[in-house]
Amino acid sequence: MTASGTQHRSWKEAVTTYRQPRVLAMRFQGFSAGLPLLLVFGTLSGWLARVGIDKSTIGHISWVALLYGLKFIWSPLVDRVRIPLLHPLLGQRRSWMLLAQLGVISGLLLMASSDPMVNLTALVYAAILVAFASATQDIAIDAWRIEAMPVEFQGAMSGTYQMGYRLGMLLAGGGAFTLAYYYSWSFAYISLALCMVLGIITTLLIPEPTHTVSRDTWQQEEKVVAFMERSAHLPDAVRHAYSWFIGAVICPFTEFFIRNGKFALLILLFIGLFRLTDITMGIMATPFYVDMGYTDLEIGLVTKSIGLFITIVGALLGGTLVVRYGIMSTLLLGAILAAATNLVFVALALLPPDVLYLAMVIGADNLSAGIAGSAFIAYLSGLTNRAYTATQYALFSSLMLLPAKFMGGFSGDVVEGFGYVSFFLYTAALGVPSILLILYLRNKPFNGTAH
Numbered sequence: 001m002t003a004s005g006t007q008h009r010s011w012k013e014a015v016t017t018y019r020q021p022r023v024l025a026m027r028f029q030g031f032s033a034g035l036p037l038l039l040v041f042g043t044l045s046g047w048l049a050r051v052g053i054d055k056s057t058i059g060h061i062s063w064v065a066l067l068y069g070l071k072f073i074w075s076p077l078v079d080r081v082r083i084p085l086l087h088p089l090l091g092q093r094r095s096w097m098l099l100a101q102l103g104v105i106s107g108l109l110l111m112a113s114s115d116p117m118v119n120l121t122a123l124v125y126a127a128i129l130v131a132f133a134s135a136t137q138d139i140a141i142d143a144w145r146i147e148a149m150p151v152e153f154q155g156a157m158s159g160t161y162q163m164g165y166r167l168g169m170l171l172a173g174g175g176a177f178t179l180a181y182y183y184s185w186s187f188a189y190i191s192l193a194l195c196m197v198l199g200i201i202t203t204l205l206i207p208e209p210t211h212t213v214s215r216d217t218w219q220q221e222e223k224v225v226a227f228m229e230r231s232a233h234l235p236d237a238v239r240h241a242y243s244w245f246i247g248a249v250i251c252p253f254t255e256f257f258i259r260n261g262k263f264a265l266l267i268l269l270f271i272g273l274f275r276l277t278d279i280t281m282g283i284m285a286t287p288f289y290v291d292m293g294y295t296d297l298e299i300g301l302v303t304k305s306i307g308l309f310i311t312i313v314g315a316l317l318g319g320t321l322v323v324r325y326g327i328m329s330t331l332l333l334g335a336i337l338a339a340a341t342n343l344v345f346v347a348l349a350l351l352p353p354d355v356l357y358l359a360m361v362i363g364a365d366n367l368s369a370g371i372a373g374s375a376f377i378a379y380l381s382g383l384t385n386r387a388y389t390a391t392q393y394a395l396f397s398s399l400m401l402l403p404a405k406f407m408g409g410f411s412g413d414v415v416e417g418f419g420y421v422s423f424f425l426y427t428a429a430l431g432v433p434s435i436l437l438i439l440y441l442r443n444k445p446f447n448g449t450a451h
Contacts, residue, residue, distance in 0.1 A: 017156040017323050018316070022148045025206045026157050029097075029141050030164025032199025035192060036104050036134035038172040039111070040127045041065045046177065047185045051116055064127045069401055071135040075394035076252070078139045091208030093147065096140040101199045103133025108193035112186045137199075142381075142397070143390040147209035151382045155322020155330065158377035162315035162370065166308055171195065174304060252388035252395075259385065263444055267383065270437040271396055272403040274376060277431035278338050278369055279404035281345070281424065283411045288345070288420055293353040302359050307366045314370020321371065322378050328442040331379055334372025335438055339431025341365045345424040376400075 017023060038044075041062060048058045078096050086095035107130035114123035145157050172192060179188035257264045289299045321330040341364045348361045380400070384392040407430075415423045 017153055017320070018160065020149070020153065020156070022206065023153065023156045023160050025202055026145060026160040027164040028198055028202040029144075029206075030161035031168040032101060032164075032196060032202070033134070033138055033141055033161075034165035034168025035172050035195060035199075036108070036130050036137075037065070037068070038169055039108065039176065039189065039192060040131045040134070043172055043176045044111075044127060047180070048116055050180075050185075053116060053120070057120075061124055061127070064124070064131045067128070067131040068135045068138070069398055069405070071139055072391070072394040072398045074136070075139050075391045078136065078143065078390040079252075079388055090203075093140055093144040094203050094206065094208050097137060097144065097203045098200060100133045100137035100140060101196055101203065104130055104137060105193045105196045107133055108189050108196070112189035112193065138397075139390045139394050142393045144206070144209060146381045146384055146389050146393060147386055148206075151327075151378070152323060154378035154381040155319040155327065155374050157319070158322075158381070159315045159317075159319025159370075159374045161377070162373055163312045166311055166315075170304070170308055252385070252391040255385055255388065256383070256392060260383075263441065266437065266441065268399060270434060270441060271380070271399050273430075273434045273437065274335065274372075275400055275404040276407055276434070277342060277427050278365075278372070279401075280408045280411050280430055281342050281427040283408045284415055284420075284423065287412075287415075288349070289358070291420075292349070294355075294358060298355050298358065302355065302362050306359055307362045310363045310366040311370045314367040315374050316370075317367075318371035318374030319378075322375055327375060327378050327382060328438065330371070330375040332435070332438045332442065334368065334375045335431060335435045337368035338372045339428045339435065341368045342424050342428035342431070346421050349420045349424065 041064075044064075045058050045062060048061065049055075079092075082092065083095045083099055086098060089095070090098060107126050107128075110126035111123055111130065114126055116123050141161075145161065146154070149157055176188045176192060179191055260267055286299065286303075289303075318330060318334065321333070341361075344361050344364055348357055351357055380393060380396045383396060411423070411427075414426055418426075
């Protein structure tokens, strides 16, 4: 194991990693994870706008998607609670995946049967069910992905996951609008609910990963047991509640700090900073294209078709680079490219509108996003302890998004105050701290996934 996170492999070994059955399975689980998101966010907003719901109400309903950022709250349940009937048949990870996928399908069918002009409340409750079940599915799929393959294969796992995820989002976006145009919104949501069956079939076919726990983890939990033995004077119900809470909620956090020592806070800081540059820029990307004079057709064609394809290529390339050169080296490359491509937008802002320029810039941006995304997911996967896979990864992924989403909220103010050129320089500068942190952390031996 190198400081970069994996042993170096040949290009042939790196590419053939994608033939692994469990790596291939991630395409379908990624599709199942990416499909529901837009159906409770952008696509749902489009549906409501088409039927005449006011923009204020649409904005409030979009808060349903906040459940994705709060999934760390109930992630301990996915780690610890065994689902009756399903657990003996499927195991811990697959039973939660199946239950969540059934929840998504049920919620989508309820949304399809709801008329927003007659009973908007029922539609909102159904959307909440979809978002909650979808976020739970994300927790379970992430846990399965991390436990199913060693850390050196996580780049390939994240690459195929991103590929499926993007295809799911494409179907839930452009596919849903197309079906709604030719048929109805109800038909669109029913059709997409049926597409979730692909995820269920995959869940039933894939094996349950082996769940191993390190000696250090057992020693930590033995301290919890000793504490509970000293609390024999408490009522049994209270002792059991304390025991579960400490083991499921407290131990995952303390274990991370014990394992990483003085580097723990720096690692968390890096996780919170890494997505600042691309998320902040991305919020103003479409308004920028509009203000530059590009038509809706040009924007849609380049961003939704060419951009999607390039992102998938970048994700697969990023996964290959992780296997070939290691996590930290690929992560550094991704961070540099993410910041540098924001500078390319400066040139686009200074040039006259031209679809070729637009395609080149979006291609470069999406390629770097795919590479960085695969490396970052592999890095987060390597940070988790398999005794607390779901809880720790949910925490990391939430920390990855929340600071960036908050900072991104000020992006419009920067554009209005200083213009697009200064804005893109600003977003590029936001990537510098994460690059410096990678240069520092790459000299620290990478722990890999704790078993």
